[in-house]
Each structure stands twice: as structure tokens, then as C-alpha cells.
Amino acid sequence: MLDTSEIRKGLKVVFDGVPFEVTYFQFVKPGKGQAFTRTKLRNMISGTTIERTFKSGEKLEKADMEERQMQYLYPEDQFYVFMDTGNYEQLRLTADQLGDNRFFLSDGLMCDVLLFNEKPIGVSPPNFVEFEIIETEPGFKGDTSGGTTKPAKISTGFEIQVPLFINQGEMVRIDTRSGEYHERVKK
Amino acid sequence: MLPDRTPIAALAEHPETTPVCVAGRIVAQWEDAALLRDESGIVRLLVKAPMALNALVFARGLWNGKAVEAEGFELLRQPPGEVRELTELAKQDNLKQRRLFARARVASVVREFFDSRGFLEVETPLVVPSPGLDVHLDAVSVQTRGGERFLITSPEYQMKRLLAGGLEHIYQLAKCFRNEEHGERHQPEFTMLEWYRAYSGVEAMMRDTEELVCEVAYALNGKPYLETSKGKIDVEPPWPRVTVREAFARFAQVDVKELDDATFYQLLVDKVEPALADMGALFLTDYPARMASLARKKPDDDSVAERFEAYVGGLELCNGFGELTDPDEQRARLVADQQERTKLGKPVYPIDERFLTALSEGVPPSGGNALGFDRLLMLALGAQSIEDVIAIPASRL
Numbered sequence: 001m002l003d004t005s006e007i008r009k010g011l012k013v014v015f016d017g018v019p020f021e022v023t024y025f026q027f028v029k030p031g032k033g034q035a036f037t038r039t040k041l042r043n044m045i046s047g048t049t050i051e052r053t054f055k056s057g058e059k060l061e062k063a064d065m066e067e068r069q070m071q072y073l074y075p076e077d078q079f080y081v082f083m084d085t086g087n088y089e090q091l092r093l094t095a096d097q098l099g100d101n102r103f104f105l106s107d108g109l110m111c112d113v114l115l116f117n118e119k120p121i122g123v124s125p126p127n128f129v130e131f132e133i134i135e136t137e138p139g140f141k142g143d144t145s146g147g148t149t150k151p152a153k154i155s156t157g158f159e160i161q162v163p164l165f166i167n168q169g170e171m172v173r174i175d176t177r178s179g180e181y182h183e184r185v186k187k
Numbered sequence: 188m189l190p191d192r193t194p195i196a197a198l199a200e201h202p203e204t205t206p207v208c209v210a211g212r213i214v215a216q217w218e219d220a221a222l223l224r225d226e227s228g229i230v231r232l233l234v235k236a237p238m239a240l241n242a243l244v245f246a247r248g249l250w251n252g253k254a255v256e257a258e259g260f261e262l263l264r265q266p267p268g269e270v271r272e273l274t275e276l277a278k279q280d281n282l283k284q285r286r287l288f289a290r291a292r293v294a295s296v297v298r299e300f301f302d303s304r305g306f307l308e309v310e311t312p313l314v315v316p317s318p319g320l321d322v323h324l325d326a327v328s329v330q331t332r333g334g335e336r337f338l339i340t341s342p343e344y345q346m347k348r349l350l351a352g353g354l355e356h357i358y359q360l361a362k363c364f365r366n367e368e369h370g371e372r373h374q375p376e377f378t379m380l381e382w383y384r385a386y387s388g389v390e391a392m393m394r395d396t397e398e399l400v401c402e403v404a405y406a407l408n409g410k411p412y413l414e415t416s417k418g419k420i421d422v423e424p425p426w427p428r429v430t431v432r433e434a435f436a437r438f439a440q441v442d443v444k445e446l447d448d449a450t451f452y453q454l455l456v457d458k459v460e461p462a463l464a465d466m467g468a469l470f471l472t473d474y475p476a477r478m479a480s481l482a483r484k485k486p487d488d489d490s491v492a493e494r495f496e497a498y499v500g501g502l503e504l505c506n507g508f509g510e511l512t513d514p515d516e517q518r519a520r521l522v523a524d525q526q527e528r529t530k531l532g533k534p535v536y537p538i539d540e541r542f543l544t545a546l547s548e549g550v551p552p553s554g555g556n557a558l559g560f561d562r563l564l565m566l567a568l569g570a571q572s573i574e575d576v577i578a579i580p581a582s583r584l
Binding site for chain 1: 323324367368369370372373448449451452453455456457460474478496503
């Protein structure tokens with residue numbers, strides 16, 4: 001258990017069985033009264049942020065988190081299978097656990113799998129991944145500004161916004177943190 | 188013996204080709220030039236051979252209107268590596284150093300403010316037999332030949348003894364110590380501005396406070412505004428007075444009379460203080476009586492105490508009282524605080540009998556206020572953290 005004086009940015013704690021990361025904290029002691037620590041906490045599963053104030057003396061449960069580098073193998077039923085290349089241990093994650101990141105997986109991709117109490121809760125693919133555009137309106141010749149965008153589908157079925165000059169069959173680099181088009185990849 | 192040197196900022200006043208002597212630290216170097224920095228500024232040195240980076244030097248040469256054409260050096264110290272003290276205080280944009288100059292200026296504005304109003308600046312001991320019994324303040328204990336003593340958490344007891352001795356208007360800029368208080372707005376060692384007015388009440392203390400803050404704003408900005416990290420705040424007196432009861436009704440939708448202490452503080456932190464952050468400068472007044480163990484009760488309503496706090500941009504700046512001067516009631520409250528501390532498993536400090544004797548000998552009805560000087564600087568200089576306005580904060584010891 002942790003004391004409120006140990007609250008720091010980046011600390012991971014558990015409430016109601018859910019892991020949260022401290023993104024902000026402030027020690028306050030209003031009016032010669034009791035001490036509190038104000039915090040902002042990011043729910044590590046849903047990504048939403050909550051505000052919470054802890055009384056000095058309250059105890060916090062430290063989250064048992066582990067990050068493991070694992071390789072994405074293949075989809076199986078409704079699961080996505082990952083393997084630890086060190087000990088060949090396999091883990092199966094659901095679409096819910098992966099969120100939009102499931103659209104950025106390709107065979108053999110190395111990802112960081114986040115484990116909470118030894119169970120996988122999320123996956124971070126590399127910051128940038130490359131995919132082929134399989135469907136988009138034809139581009140306009142001469143437009144290279146990228147000022148306006150159009151929808152485009154990548155080979156996993158995910159839709160992104162791309163500049164007008166991108167054509168079907170081209171490769172693009174996607175920022176997995178925002179899920180947005182980053183740049184065109186020259187073949 | 189060291190020769191007389193010219194401060195770098197003063198070089199501009201010299202005509203070209205004046206022989207000069209400058210001193211400071213080499214903060215950048217190239218093959219044929221270096222930057223020399225002193226407290227006042229930075230100048231380029233033209234050199235014949237590369238200078239050692241970070242060296243502390245004396246340089247003689249000719250001022251050519253733009254740079255110093257160096258002729259001779261005296262190396263005072265060559266540090267083994269980076270100069271950490273420089274990185275933390277004066278490198279980059281010099282912000283910390285400029286804030287320390289502003290800090291000294293604000294201190295002199297404060298002294299001028301009180302001196303011109305007939306207050307006497309006093310100094311009272313920092314090492315005392317009892318640091319006060321506030322339930323939520325923990326003191327630093329020190330060992331002396333006379334046994335265990337404590338560093339003050341505020342100079343209150345000793346200043347009140349001076350009131351009994353006949354001094355009627357006193358102020359002090361005192362270092363205070365509170366164990367394990369550390370955060371954006373707290374330091375375990377900090378500076379308190381504390382002042383007392385005999386034969387006065389809380390209203391006079393609030394007027395002093397708003398006038399003082401306004402004076403500081405004028406001294407720094409030439410206008411009655413503070414440029415805080417939350418934007419511009421108008422500090423022209425008078426500031427609104429909001430009772431604790433009104434504030435809780437408005438921002439937490441509760442009657443403060445129905446709250447226990449724990450809920451009171453929880454709501455203060457969760458609802459009331461965040462709402463006050465958008466209200467500029469104001470006074471919160473009339474605290475529940477039990478939350479002010481050194482304040483007297485209001486004559487026309489004994490459920491509240493003559494206690495106020497100033498909030499500026501949500502930052503709690505001071506805590507003022509119509510002082511409790513009845514020795515019997517004071518003793519009873521101190522004993523109750525001791526019992527509460529025992530119950531909470533906290534160290535129980537002795538009762539300061541000299542303080543109680545002073546009350547029984549007669550402390551005039553007085554107003555007192557304790558204002559966090561470092562926090563005043565945070566507001567005045569738009570600093571986000573208390574560490575930004577302190578030369579060497581606790582984290583750098």
C-alpha cells in the first residue's frame with residue numbers, strides 16, 4: 001500500500017479493481033486544516049480521466065503493471081493472439097482490449113503488451129505503422145498541398161483521412177497514437 | 188589582491204577603447220571568442236586562444252564598444268564539469284535570478300508599507316519551547332542543551348507577548364517551519380509575513396492586506412493588477428468579503444453548520460476552492476468557531492470566529508484573526524487541541540505558559556494576520572510553483 005505522500009506523476013494505482021495512472025497532483029492544506037492531495041487520474045483501460053482528492057493518511061493500492069514486448073501472430077475466432085518471443089508464451093486479447101489498435105496489427109508486428117495483475121489490458125503498437133490504401137476516391141492531379149482530406153480505407157478495413165493526392169494502392173504511414181495519417185511512403 | 192572590475196551591464200556607458208577589467212563565468216566558448224557572464228549581464232570576450240568553459244575568471248582588456256578584446260586573464264576556478272548552481276539559478280533566460288531580485292524588491296515594498304504606517308519591525312525567536320498546537324501543523328523538533336525545543340510554525344505566541352508588553356503595531360518577516368509540507372504551494376521552510384494591530388479587529392486587517400497586495404502590484408507592474416499564471420487579476424481595494432457560509436451554500440449547496448470537520452475540508456478542497464480560483468481577489472470570512480483555536484468568537488454570533496483568509500486567483504494567501512485574548516478560554520482550547528493530537532497519535536507539544544501569562548496580564552483586543560510571503564511572490568511574479576521564487580528550495584538541499 002502507498003501513502004498519499006508517495007503520489008507522483010506517472011504512479012499507477014488501483015481503484016475498484018481498475019488501474020489508473022496519476023497525470024497531475026497537488027498537495028493542498030486549506031485553512032490550516034487537514035492535508036489533501038488533489039489528483040487527476042487516467043483510467044488505463046478506458047482512457048478517461050477522473051479527478052480525485054485523497055486525504056492525508058489514506059492508503060492507495062499500487063497497481064501491479066508490467067509491459068512485455070510481444071509479437072502479433074494471427075486472429076483466432078474473436079481473439080488476437082500475441083507471443084512472447086523469449087519463452088513462446090501466448091496471450092489472447094479481445095477486440096475490446098485492443099480498441100482501435102487492432103486495425104494497426106500486421107503479421108509479426110512487435111508490440112508492447114500491458115499487463116495488469118498478469119492479465120493483458122492493452123497493446124501499444126509501434127508509434128508508426130505502414131499500410132496500403134485499398135479504397136479511396138481518385139486523387140486530383142496537381143494537388144499536393146494536403147490542405148484538404150478525403151476518406152480512405154486501409155487493408156485492415158480501418159478508415160482514415162488522407163490528403164487528396166493519395167491514390168488507391170499507395171502505402172501510407174499512420175501514427176498509431178492518434179490513429180491519423182502521417183505521411184506517404186514512397187515505394 | 189583583485190583589481191577593481193566593471194559590472195558587465197555598465198560597459199555600455201564606457202567610450203570605445205577604454206581599458207577595462209571584467210569578472211564572471213565563461214558560459215560559452217569558440218576558438219576566438221567566449222561569453223562571460225556576471226550578475227548584471229553577458230558580454231563577448233575576444234580571445235587569442237580558446238577559453239576553458241565554465242571557468243571563473245578575471246579578464247583585462249579593451250572595451251571596443253561591442254566586446255572586450257581580452258589581453259590577460261586570471262583563472263579563479265576551473266570547475267571539474269557542469270556548474271549546477273548556474274544551471275539552476277542563472278543560465279538560460281536568467282528567470283530565477285530576476286525573480287530573486289524581484290523578491291528582494293517586494294520585501295522592501297513590504298517594509299516600506301508597514302514602516303510608513305507606524306508599524307515596528309520586530310524579530311522573535313525561531314527556537315521555542317512550544318510551536319503551537321494546531322492539530323494539522325507538525326513542527327520540526329530540535330535538540331538543545333536545555334532539552335527538546337521546536338522551530339516555530341508561526342511567530343504568533345511571541346508576537347502576542349510583545350502586544351502585552353505595550354507594542355501596538357508590529358510586523359515581522361519570519362522563517363517558519365512545518366514538517367513534511369511539500370508541494371507546489373508548500374515548502375517545509377518558508378517565509379511568513381505576520382503583523383498585529385492592537386485595539387483593532389479583522390476589518391482593519393483585511394484593509395491592510397488588500398492595500399499591501401495592491402501596493403506590491405503597483406511596485407512591480409505600475410498598475411493595480413497582478414499578472415498571475417491564471418491571467419490578469421485586479422487587486423484594487425476593496426476586495427469582496429464572502430462568508431464561509433455563503434461560499435459553501437453557493438458552491439457546495441450545503442449549510443456549513445451541518446458539516447463535520449472532515450466533510451468541511453473535503454468540500455472546501457473539492458468544490459469551494461476550485462470555484463474561488465475564477466473569482467480574482469477576495470476574502471473568505473467568518474469561519475466556523477471550532478476552526479480557529481486562536482481567534483475570538485464573533486460578538487453577535489458565537490457559532491463563527493473572527494477569522495478570514497484571502498484568496499487570490501484560488502491561491503490561499505493569508506489567515507487573519509480577531510485575536511483571542513481571554514486566557515481561560517485560550518487554555519481550554521489548547522488543552523482540547525492537545526487531546527485531539529493525542530487521539531490522532533500525533534506529537535503533543537507543551538502549552539506555552541509564558542504566552543498564557545501574557546494573555547492574563549492583558550493583550551489588548553487585536554487583529555493579527557499571517558501572510559505567506561513566498562505565495563505573495565508567486566502571485567506577483569506569475570510563478571507556477573513556490574520553488575520558482577525561492578533561491579534554494581528544499582528539493583535542492
